[in-house]
Amino acid sequence: MDGPAEIRCHQIVEIVTDYFEGALDEADRTRFEMHIVVCRGCENYLQQMRVAAATAEDVPAEEPDPQQMAELVDAFRGWKRRTLEER
Amino acid sequence: MTRGTVVDPALRDDAETVAALRDGDEAVFVALVRSYQSLMLRVARGYVRDSRAAEDVVQETWLAMLDGIHRFEARSSLKTWLFRILVNRSITRAMKDRRQIPFSALAPDDEAGGPTVDPDRFLPADHPRFAGHWAAYPADWSALPHDRLMSRETMAAVKDAIEQLPERQRAVIALRDIGGFSPEEVCAALDLSDGNQRVLLHRARARVRAVLEVVLEVEA
Numbered sequence: 042m043d044g045p046a047e048i049r050c051h052q053i054v055e056i057v058t059d060y061f062e063g064a065l066d067e068a069d070r071t072r073f074e075m076h077i078v079v080c081r082g083c084e085n086y087l088q089q090m091r092v093a094a095a096t097a098e099d100v101p102a103e104e105p106d107p108q109q110m111a112e113l114v115d116a117f118r119g120w121k122r123r124t125l126e127e128r
Numbered sequence: 129m130t131r132g133t134v135v136d137p138a139l140r141d142d143a144e145t146v147a148a149l150r151d152g153d154e155a156v157f158v159a160l161v162r163s164y165q166s167l168m169l170r171v172a173r174g175y176v177r178d179s180r181a182a183e184d185v186v187q188e189t190w191l192a193m194l195d196g197i198h199r200f201e202a203r204s205s206l207k208t209w210l211f212r213i214l215v216n217r218s219i220t221r222a223m224k225d226r227r228q229i230p231f232s233a234l235a236p237d238d239e240a241g242g243p244t245v246d247p248d249r250f251l252p253a254d255h256p257r258f259a260g261h262w263a264a265y266p267a268d269w270s271a272l273p274h275d276r277l278m279s280r281e282t283m284a285a286v287k288d289a290i291e292q293l294p295e296r297q298r299a300v301i302a303l304r305d306i307g308g309f310s311p312e313e314v315c316a317a318l319d320l321s322d323g324n325q326r327v328l329l330h331r332a333r334a335r336v337r338a339v340l341e342v343v344l345e346v347e348a
Contacts, residue, residue, distance in 0.1 A: 049260030051250040055243065058330035062311060064322070082262035085269070086245075092269050093337035096277060096286050097305035102133055102166040109183065113161055113190055114154065120194045121152035 048072050053083045057090050133307045135163040142206045149197050161190065164207065167307045168214050173291070174298035175218035176225065185221050189214045204316050207309070211317035215299065244334035267345055282343055289339040293332050300325060301332035 048056075048069075053076055059065050060073050077084050136159035139145050148156040168189065172182040192213050200209060249266075251258050269277075276282065290298055299318055303309040309317065315325050 049250075050262045051243070051245070051247070051260045054245045054334075055330070058326055058333065062326050062329075064326055080262075082265035085266045089266055089269055089337050089341070090333055092277065093333045093340055094305050096282065096340060097290065097301055097333070097336055098308075099278060100283060100287050100290070100306055102306075103169065105161055105165040106183075109165075109187065110158070110161065113187065114158065116187075116191055117154055117157050117194065120191070121154075124198075125152065 048076050050076075050080060050083050050086075053077075053080075054086055057087055060087075061090070061094075133163065133167050135308075136160075139163060142202060145206055146197060146200055146202070149194070157194075164210065167302060168211070170290075170302045170306065171211065171299045172214060172218045174293070174295035174302075175215070175222045177222075178225070181221060181225060182218070185217050186214065189217055192217070205313060208313050208316045211303065212319070215318060241331070244331055245338075266341070269344065272344060276344065282340070285339050285343045286336055289336050290332070293335060296320075297328045297332040297335070300328040301336070304329055305333070 053073065056065065056069070056073065060070065065073060077087060138156065138159050145156055145160070149160075165186065168186045169182060172185045172189075173179060176182040176185055189210065193210055196213075200206070204212070249263055251261050251263050253259050255261075290301055293301065296318065300314055300320075303314045303317060304311070311322065311325055314320065315322060318325075320328070
């Protein structure tokens with residue numbers, strides 16, 4: 042955990058997304074991974090960021106409002122009439 | 129209620145979808161609306177805070193898509209193009225409603241800013257051996273029961289956290305994590321560089337993580 046090239050925890054937390062996205066160069070990726078292997082805190086933080094992304098994914102979608110849907114279908118039919126006439 | 133964004137399998141092929149729309153295939157149009165309406169509302173509400181106005185923008189976007197479909201050249205994917213129209217219209221509407229230019233449309237305010245983790249969580253710079261290391265480790269969430277993560281309270285907190293993000297962070301996390309867009313698709317839809325996209329995603333996810341930490345650990 043020593044040496045000038047070491048990345049510290051407060052820096053790790055700011056490059057987690059770059060790591061996930063494959064945006065770190067090879068040297069930084071190696072230093073990142075070497076840190077994670079020995080640091081329980083950062084390992085947990087990495088996991089927490091994965092959970093954050095996965096939880097956002099689980100936010101339920103809203104069903105389209107039936108009235109909006111009906112309006113859109115009407116608008117679609119109007120558009121279709123107009124475009125078919127133009128042809 | 130479905131999980132995230134579920135795209136109708138009938139829409140898998142853009143060229144077929146576009147051809148069907150040009151032919152006036154109503155079922156394909158309805159499938160598109162069902163697939164993307166919820167995500168579009170989420171993104172629009174980030175720019176246009178009044179939810180009725182955001183609904184108007186989404187409706188206008190569908191009409192603009194139809195009016196432009198004959199000119200659509202597949203240089204981008206259909207959904208990317210759809211969200212570009214949406215975001216442009218949302219910004220225009222927000223400017224009109226506020227009678228001023230939303231500065232976030234011009235300045236990268238939501239990319240700048242301080243650390244995403246409270247500096248007090250780390251040992252100070254003058255610590256003799258472990259400067260910049262965790263003062264106390266973040267908790268291990270891998271043992272948390274799935275029910276806990278998926279609870280109504282957790283979901284509501286995450287939804288609120290996303291809704292309170294600055295508009296571009298909100299748009300990026302919505303498209304990436306809820307909509308399942310690739311980084312390239314998000315960059316194209318929101319006109320961002322790779323680097324901007326990553327910074328916005330990082331800040332948004334870090335905020336969601338911080339909110340989860342409160343919900344999962346305080347109420348335990």
